[in-house]
Amino acid sequence: MTRPRLGPWFRDERDPYDGLVASAVDRLGRNVVDCLNTGCRMRDEKKLLVTYGHDGP
Secondary structure (H helix, E strand, O other): OOOOOOHHHHHOOOOOEEEEEOOOOOOOOOOOOHHHHHEEEEHOOEEEEEEEEOOOO
């Protein structure tokens, strides 16, 4: 919520969005907990989360 470029989307201060796309899982957060929180938020809000660099969905 406090990340300068992503926070406004999470706080609904920007246009509606369908999900997030990242070049790799480690780009979703600053640490493991942040990545997990982002992933859980996307799941809970039924939004798409796409990353590259690993096998499987």
